[in-house]
Amino acid sequence: MSWRFLIARGAWAVIVLLGITAMTFCLTRLIPGDPARAAAGPEASAEAVETLRKSMGLDRPLAAQYVSYLRDLASFNFGRSIQTQRPVHEDLDVYLPATAELAVVVMIVYTACSIAFGIIAAVNPGRPGDYVIRALSVAGVALPSFWLGMLLQFAFYRQLGWLPATGRLDPLVSPPVRMTGLYLVDGVMTANWPAVWSAAGHLALPVVATVASRLGVGVKLTRTIMLEVLGEDYIRTAHSKGLSGFLVVYRHGLKNALIPIITTLGMQFSALLGGTVIVEVVFGWPGIGRYAVGSIKTLDFPAIMSVTVVLAVAFLVMSVLVDALYLWLDPRIKYQ
Amino acid sequence: MLHVARTTDGGTAVSVEVNGRGGARHDNGCRKSAVRKSESLPHKSRLTRRTLLKSGAAAAAVGIATAAVPTRPTSAQGRGNILNVALQFYAETFDPAIGVAGPHYRIFVNTYEGLVEYQRGTANLMPALATSWTISPDLTVYTFKLRSNVKFHDGSTLDAEAVKRSFDRVKKIAQGPAIFLRQMKEIDIVDPMTVRVTLLQPSATFIYGLSKIFVHGKAHAADADDGRAWFAANINGTGPFAVSQAEKNQFIALRRHSPYWKGWPAQHVDGVLIRIVPDAGTQKLMLARGEVDMMNLYSIGPDEPPENLAKLPGVKLVKSPTYRTFFYPMNVQKPNSPLRDKRVRKAFALAFNYDALRDVYYGNEQVPNGFLAPGFVGYDRARPKVGRDVAAARKLLAEAGYARGLETALDVNQEEEQGRKMGLIFQQSLKEIGVNASLLYSPPPGVFYAQIAKLETAPLSGPHLTQSPLTADAGSYIRQIFGSDSAGKPYNFAWYQNPEVDRRLDAAERERDPNKRIALWRQAESLVIDDQPVVFLAFATPIVEPVRERVMNYLYHPFDYSGVFQFYPVWLS
Numbered sequence: 001m002s003w004r005f006l007i008a009r010g011a012w013a014v015i016v017l018l019g020i021t022a023m024t025f026c027l028t029r030l031i032p033g034d035p036a037r038a039a040a041g042p043e044a045s046a047e048a049v050e051t052l053r054k055s056m057g058l059d060r061p062l063a064a065q066y067v068s069y070l071r072d073l074a075s076f077n078f079g080r081s082i083q084t085q086r087p088v089h090e091d092l093d094v095y096l097p098a099t100a101e102l103a104v105v106v107m108i109v110y111t112a113c114s115i116a117f118g119i120i121a122a123v124n125p126g127r128p129g130d131y132v133i134r135a136l137s138v139a140g141v142a143l144p145s146f147w148l149g150m151l152l153q154f155a156f157y158r159q160l161g162w163l164p165a166t167g168r169l170d171p172l173v174s175p176p177v178r179m180t181g182l183y184l185v186d187g188v189m190t191a192n193w194p195a196v197w198s199a200a201g202h203l204a205l206p207v208v209a210t211v212a213s214r215l216g217v218g219v220k221l222t223r224t225i226m227l228e229v230l231g232e233d234y235i236r237t238a239h240s241k242g243l244s245g246f247l248v249v250y251r252h253g254l255k256n257a258l259i260p261i262i263t264t265l266g267m268q269f270s271a272l273l274g275g276t277v278i279v280e281v282v283f284g285w286p287g288i289g290r291y292a293v294g295s296i297k298t299l300d301f302p303a304i305m306s307v308t309v310v311l312a313v314a315f316l317v318m319s320v321l322v323d324a325l326y327l328w329l330d331p332r333i334k335y336q
Numbered sequence: 337m338l339h340v341a342r343t344t345d346g347g348t349a350v351s352v353e354v355n356g357r358g359g360a361r362h363d364n365g366c367r368k369s370a371v372r373k374s375e376s377l378p379h380k381s382r383l384t385r386r387t388l389l390k391s392g393a394a395a396a397a398v399g400i401a402t403a404a405v406p407t408r409p410t411s412a413q414g415r416g417n418i419l420n421v422a423l424q425f426y427a428e429t430f431d432p433a434i435g436v437a438g439p440h441y442r443i444f445v446n447t448y449e450g451l452v453e454y455q456r457g458t459a460n461l462m463p464a465l466a467t468s469w470t471i472s473p474d475l476t477v478y479t480f481k482l483r484s485n486v487k488f489h490d491g492s493t494l495d496a497e498a499v500k501r502s503f504d505r506v507k508k509i510a511q512g513p514a515i516f517l518r519q520m521k522e523i524d525i526v527d528p529m530t531v532r533v534t535l536l537q538p539s540a541t542f543i544y545g546l547s548k549i550f551v552h553g554k555a556h557a558a559d560a561d562d563g564r565a566w567f568a569a570n571i572n573g574t575g576p577f578a579v580s581q582a583e584k585n586q587f588i589a590l591r592r593h594s595p596y597w598k599g600w601p602a603q604h605v606d607g608v609l610i611r612i613v614p615d616a617g618t619q620k621l622m623l624a625r626g627e628v629d630m631m632n633l634y635s636i637g638p639d640e641p642p643e644n645l646a647k648l649p650g651v652k653l654v655k656s657p658t659y660r661t662f663f664y665p666m667n668v669q670k671p672n673s674p675l676r677d678k679r680v681r682k683a684f685a686l687a688f689n690y691d692a693l694r695d696v697y698y699g700n701e702q703v704p705n706g707f708l709a710p711g712f713v714g715y716d717r718a719r720p721k722v723g724r725d726v727a728a729a730r731k732l733l734a735e736a737g738y739a740r741g742l743e744t745a746l747d748v749n750q751e752e753e754q755g756r757k758m759g760l761i762f763q764q765s766l767k768e769i770g771v772n773a774s775l776l777y778s779p780p781p782g783v784f785y786a787q788i789a790k791l792e793t794a795p796l797s798g799p800h801l802t803q804s805p806l807t808a809d810a811g812s813y814i815r816q817i818f819g820s821d822s823a824g825k826p827y828n829f830a831w832y833q834n835p836e837v838d839r840r841l842d843a844a845e846r847e848r849d850p851n852k853r854i855a856l857w858r859q860a861e862s863l864v865i866d867d868q869p870v871v872f873l874a875f876a877t878p879i880v881e882p883v884r885e886r887v888m889n890y891l892y893h894p895f896d897y898s899g900v901f902q903f904y905p906v907w908l909s
Contacts, residue, residue, distance in 0.1 A: 034782075035782070037789070045510070045514070045518070048510040048511065048514065051510065081428075083429070084568060085431065085434065085564050085568050086565065091584070094583075095584075154621065157621055166615075167587070171589065171611065172609075280614075282615050282617070282618060283618070284611070284613045286583075286584060286585030290585065291585075297781060297782060299780075299783065
């Protein structure tokens with residue numbers, strides 16, 4: 001039953017993906033820019049631009065361009081970047097893991113903090129702990145992440161000198177042998193501890209800046225839902241049959257509160273994969289957000305399209321995963 | 337104090353003196369902080385955390401034998417003989433037949449060389465990979481003798497075939513750098529150390545652009561894709577530094593090219609570690625902490641007075657002369673625009689509050705007297721400076737039929753600090769002559785170049801430009817901004833077309849006598865000034881750049897883009 005559901009969701013995702021490619025394709029072609037001109041460079045002659053336009057296939061009808069684009073995509077050929085003249089997948093290979101690593105670590109810290117603080121606030125409603133947690137998490141949302149990032153850099157890099165200000169790894173540390181592209185994972189797998197240590201240090205500030213700017217949402221959501229759940233009859237029953245407070249809150253309360261929390265967090269994770277451009281710029285993180293912005297500025301169509309498609313896939317996969325998690329969390333849920 | 341003597345190619349010597357704190361500190365900036373104990377050790381025997389890491393674990397291999405030193409980090413806080421630099425962009429391609437923008441040149445000037453080069457800090461043409469050349473009397477054939485025993489980074493030797501392949505590749509790929517070879521018909525090998533370039537038409541100035549045609553090794557140049565894939569990611573030049581390691585958007589490590597033909601006296605650096613740091617604030621923090629010795633975002637767009645940075649312990653300012661001109665184009669052909677009328681354009685120029693530009697360049701600017709900047713070929717010191725005259729501006733506007741003012745729009749590039757501030761100053765200045773200007777922000781370059789190419793979509797005016805010549809050929813420089821063929825293309829944003837200007841520039845190109853050439857360029861410049869297609873805002877010189885005090889002998893080259901550093905002359909105290 002549930003497998004059939006997942007397959008149906010998968011098929012639906014493919015249709016959505018097709019729609020997204022069609023839309024981005026049309027949009028990028030509608031922008032009043034000339035990618036051949038942009039690619040040839042400001043100094044190129046009109047003939048050079050024309051030659052380039054032909055070689056890029058930009059003189060062919062739009063429909064024909066779209067069909068050949070889809071054909072290439074099906075064989076994982078993302079095309080050649082106008083800017084770098086290199087296959088786009090070579091760029092994605094570098095930038096996507098960097099963003100994924102940041103997003104995964106952010107999500108782990110974010111989920112843990114949201115749930116922990118949310119529960120503490122919910123079991124002590126109206127007490128000082130509740131107020132402090134709520135005030136701090138709202139303050140985090142109110143602080144723009146670039147400003148917080150600069151403050152963190154000033155404190156932990158400039159004044160204290162504990163953490164690096166920028167980059168993903170100390171250039172003087174040899175990067176781990178590439179397996180997943182995630183430095184932390186590759187470093188642990190190859191026992192390259194200097195790289196793991198350096199990667200963790202470089203992650204610290206961007207992770208804190210990103211988490212702090214989102215924590216308010218997670219904490220308030222968890223707190224509200226937990227308060228609601230803790231008021232239910234079955235919680236009173238659990239208390240009355242003599243279970244400890246810890247067991248009541250975690251086994252009976254949290255598990256029932258998780259569904260809406262996971263939906264929200266899942267979608268936030270997809271958004272994070274889109275790259276947090278501001279944090280990437282402030283902390284010099286070589287991620288996909290900076291790559292996307294750079295590509296848009298230079299009208300690097302193949303790169304723009306590829307980033308869009310990759311992110312769309314990530315978003316769709318996440319939403320299917322979230323649905324699958326529901327099934328696991330609450331066996332009563334049945335999909336028609 | 338820093339004395340820079342330059343000669344134009346006509347031989348007239350101009351001496352420019354740059355006074356001030358930066359120059360003075362440049363010479364004696366040897367104050368050291370206590371942590372740098374290792375610096376008293378002899379040059380080569382310094383074993384510090386960084387050199388150790390560099391030579392061993394990092395595989396950055398900056399010129400020290402890797403086997404000889406242990407690879408475990410030590411706790412010593414020294415920085416070795418490695419120059420640490422923060423740049424805001426990674427060069428998205430390393431191909432010298434494609435790249436013509438700042439991010440490319442930041443790497444090329446340190447790794448590649450042309451047949452000729454310019455003397456440090458000047459417009460004097462010097463031999464580089466060519467030791468001598470002859471020009472045929474009809475100015476159509478250039479013959480170059482090549483320097484012997486010059487090695488590429490891959491160990492191969494410079495010869496005529498390498499030069500021919502490099503030139504042919506630029507011509508065939510026909511992108512950015514091809515502009516410098518547009519007059520070239522063909523290049524032939526005369527003998528293994530001599531090449532002959534034949535031009536399409538006579539040109540006395542062809543040679544000036546050859547400093548920007550970089551010669552690469554023969555390997556991969558004849559690949560099926562013309563070597564595009566290989567050259568995009570690899571560098572094989574004759575320049576002082578070779579790339580030892582590069583991680584996209586993270587860092588580029590350069591090591592000494594030990595057989596470099598200019599040699600390696602003791603004082604040069606062993607290597608350069610370029611970190612990609614896109615944020616100006618982060619670059620400044622790294623400079624303040626001494627993690628980097630030089631940062632380029634301040635050079636590109638200073639966002640606070642340089643004195644603020646000089647207050648940071650261990651940081652000094654370096655002032656270098658430039659040939660930069662800061663100006664604001666006004667579209668002279670846009671249908672139904674008041675700016676088609678020369679009197680309106682002149683009124684705008686007279687209304688501009690030139691004194692307020694102090695907030696843009698913090699006093700490191702000069703009131704201009706035209707287009708060609710002081711020190712550059714053709715600069716005419718006798719030409720009167722521009723100035724503000726609100727009454728005259730009002731009068732001109734009235735004559736043009738706008739006694740009650742007019743509405744217009746100023747396009748500015750919001751990503752450039754100078755442009756944003758200049759826009760506000762311009763808007764305020766125009767208000768005083770009854771002109772109501774709204775500020776519009778230019779779209780990103782890809783979109784903008786398409787807009788400006790058509791008169792219907794081109795903006796009424798703007799955005800601002802800070803232009804600087806790339807070679808000593810003042811004719812090409814004027815032509816790119818005021819030549820009829822460049823209208824609507826970078827950087828003739830004013831759509832200015834005047835056959836008289838073109839005629840002077842054509843005549844200058846065929847003129848053998850350098851002094852007569854300069855006279856023709858000045859005539860062209862006078863015509864432009866009279867037509868006022870742009871407001872000349874400032875000569876943006878000198879450039880002031882913050883560096884760590886240990887950085888010695890750094891000087892910005894006036895033919896480079898802002899934020900391009902040449903590392904070869906630099907040494908660390």
